[in-house]
Amino acid sequence: MALDHFDPRLRTNDLVQELKWDRELRARFETSEAEVLAAYPLTEEERAAIAxxxxxxxxxxxxxxYLLSQLARLIYGTGEKAGTSEAATALIRSLLGDEYETYMAARGD
Structure with missing residues (x-):
């Protein structure tokens, strides 16, 4: 995955960085995601994609x-929580879209 699409102006980049480092913000995100998203100047498309x-x-x-994987871990769990593999699976499934089943079959899963 190259940086072809990376846009440093995308506010979701800032959101994920702040979620990584701010424990209180992370806790609010876990209990009231829509409220946290509303507090950021995200586009409707960003909000919808996160939701x-x-x-x-x-x-x-x-x-x-890199922040894609961080967001997946923040949403689905990190090393401190059971579910790290769920985060990776959700990320791969989303990124591969229709190709996910073919990918899994090729792996023998």
Whole structure:
């Protein structure tokens, strides 16, 4: 995944960075995601992609590839929580879209 689509002006990049470093903001995001998203100057397309867990759309909007994985972990769980594999699976499923089943079959899963 290259940086072809990366847009440093995309506010979701800032949101994910702040979620990573601000424990209080992360806690609010977990309990009231819509409220946190409303406090950021995101486009409706960004909000909808986050709400839908559409990581592929976020990538095409300009979210940095590294931050895609960070957002997946923030939403689905991190090393401190059971569910890290759920985060990776959700990210891969979203990024591959219709190609996900073919990818999984090729892996033997």
């Amino acid at each position: 839908a867990r559409d990581f592929r759309r976020l990538y095409h909007l300009g979210l940095h590839p």
